[in-house]
Amino acid sequence: MNPISKAEENHLKAIFNLCEETGKRASTNAIAKIMQTKAASVTAMIIRLSGKEIPLVNHQKHKGVRLTEAGKKLATNLIRKHRLWETFLVEKLNFSWDEVHEIAEELEHIKAEKLIDRLDEFLGRPKFDPHGDPIPDADGNFTFRKQILLTDLAENQAAVVVGVLDDSPSFLQYLNKLKLVLGSKVQILERVEYDGSNRILLNDQQEQVLTNKVCQNLYVKTL
Amino acid sequence: MNPISKAEENHLKAIFNLCEETGKRASTNAIAKIMQTKAASVTAMIIRLSGKEIPLVNHQKHKGVRLTEAGKKLATNLIRKHRLWETFLVEKLNFSWDEVHEIAEELEHIKAEKLIDRLDEFLGRPKFDPHGDPIPDADGNFTFRKQILLTDLAENQAAVVVGVLDDSPSFLQYLNKLKLVLGSKVQILERVEYDGSNRILLNDQQEQVLTNKVCQNLYVKTL
DNA sequence: TACTATTTTTAGCCTAATCTAAAAAATATT
DNA sequence: AATATTTTTTAGATTAGGCTAAAAATAGTA
Ligand SMILES: [Mn+2]
Ligand SMILES: [Mn+2]
Ligand SMILES: [Mn+2]
Ligand SMILES: [Mn+2]
Numbered sequence: 001m002n003p004i005s006k007a008e009e010n011h012l013k014a015i016f017n018l019c020e021e022t023g024k025r026a027s028t029n030a031i032a033k034i035m036q037t038k039a040a041s042v043t044a045m046i047i048r049l050s051g052k053e054i055p056l057v058n059h060q061k062h063k064g065v066r067l068t069e070a071g072k073k074l075a076t077n078l079i080r081k082h083r084l085w086e087t088f089l090v091e092k093l094n095f096s097w098d099e100v101h102e103i104a105e106e107l108e109h110i111k112a113e114k115l116i117d118r119l120d121e122f123l124g125r126p127k128f129d130p131h132g133d134p135i136p137d138a139d140g141n142f143t144f145r146k147q148i149l150l151t152d153l154a155e156n157q158a159a160v161v162v163g164v165l166d167d168s169p170s171f172l173q174y175l176n177k178l179k180l181v182l183g184s185k186v187q188i189l190e191r192v193e194y195d196g197s198n199r200i201l202l203n204d205q206q207e208q209v210l211t212n213k214v215c216q217n218l219y220v221k222t223l
Numbered sequence: 224m225n226p227i228s229k230a231e232e233n234h235l236k237a238i239f240n241l242c243e244e245t246g247k248r249a250s251t252n253a254i255a256k257i258m259q260t261k262a263a264s265v266t267a268m269i270i271r272l273s274g275k276e277i278p279l280v281n282h283q284k285h286k287g288v289r290l291t292e293a294g295k296k297l298a299t300n301l302i303r304k305h306r307l308w309e310t311f312l313v314e315k316l317n318f319s320w321d322e323v324h325e326i327a328e329e330l331e332h333i334k335a336e337k338l339i340d341r342l343d344e345f346l347g348r349p350k351f352d353p354h355g356d357p358i359p360d361a362d363g364n365f366t367f368r369k370q371i372l373l374t375d376l377a378e379n380q381a382a383v384v385v386g387v388l389d390d391s392p393s394f395l396q397y398l399n400k401l402k403l404v405l406g407s408k409v410q411i412l413e414r415v416e417y418d419g420s421n422r423i424l425l426n427d428q429q430e431q432v433l434t435n436k437v438c439q440n441l442y443v444k445t446l
Numbered sequence: 447t448a449c450t451a452t453t454t455t456t457a458g459c460c461t462a463a464t465c466t467a468a469a470a471a472a473t474a475t476t
Numbered sequence: 477a478a479t480a481t482t483t484t485t486t487a488g489a490t491t492a493g494g495c496t497a498a499a500a501a502t503a504g505t506a
Contacts, residue, residue: 028484041464043485093341103335112326118316251454264494266455
């Protein structure tokens, strides 16, 4: 069959992410939710993807789906493209980290390996995107980093914000208001029993209160 | 109806270019040739484009098609995007002018006005693309330039290459070999009766022979 | 002008990607 | 274990954007 379509690519990415998160086969419903389509449509797509000369997914009726090696390769490359474009938009075109996801969602589907190679080079072969997510290299290898959620940081232990778990615009815009960015230094002064909130020290200067929900979505690296 | 599709955009661009060139309504066959489809498919597309709430083309059965104001606006914006992306690829990612058309053909369909504004700014609001074609501004205004074909340059009159009429990779690659680029200084030393070839002086240094076909596809500006 | 050749449109099909509604399978709950 | 609920698949329909073949309109020529 023909070159892989945008819809096919987006399904592969959804399946990749689901399997990474859960460690299990991805369910039809879960995929449909991400794709904003219906389960029946996902079933149809899965049948197409598994019916290629080189199958991209492995499907067992009623038992979910996982990517084949070929599917993983494609999904990883798509993620690479997505994150490189996001980096370009923030680093070169001065977009804010909350604006780039949607645009990169389109740019990632441009098919030109040379373009991505050159873009990577132009950006200085970045290892992480504007949300702190690792950018796989051309061979599909991700850089791993010792990071924990802010909820798991010991009291009074100094750390630096290195990423976000939730990268929705609303969360990112809220972080903008809090002046919390990648690279911000944080330290938990006190975990308040009463409402589960956290008094933190930001950049060694400013005391601030973060709800537990915020802390659950911030990755930090201890110093 | 929904946001304009890639296929619709490409048809608008084809119609725009045909009408600009010929000054007449575009024929179904001519459009099909550019789109690499069949006349019947073009007729179907034209019916769709003229049937929008705001029609994008004006169609008279058997008498060809032309763009409405709304269609012209869209086509011009598409050309703007195409040429800005080409400029980006050459200026920032070090692509050669013969490699960029195909990639820009895809990038031009990314829908994000802010992206194009920012890209334009990042590139320094260029007025011409790597092939010397004018880049319309955000309002759709093209910069005009007094240029003539090298065939029409007077003998011994000094001029600078400012653009190409044919921007096919094969012609551009041939120009690469001849070391003829935008900005090259040229002067016709002699038009040879015998075979219609042209002895030229390149950059005040080097004598070279160009066929008439090459001269017919080079735009120059006199000094 | 009448006939021929070319161009355009119409009619009917096809595939990709979606949908809804119903059937079937798997899972959960008495 | 039997029944109820949820999930997945199947069946059938739709829309965009292509195709081929045939019909209709226009243009060219004798
Ligand atoms: Mn996408
Ligand atoms: Mn990201
Ligand atoms: Mn295009
Ligand atoms: Mn160009």
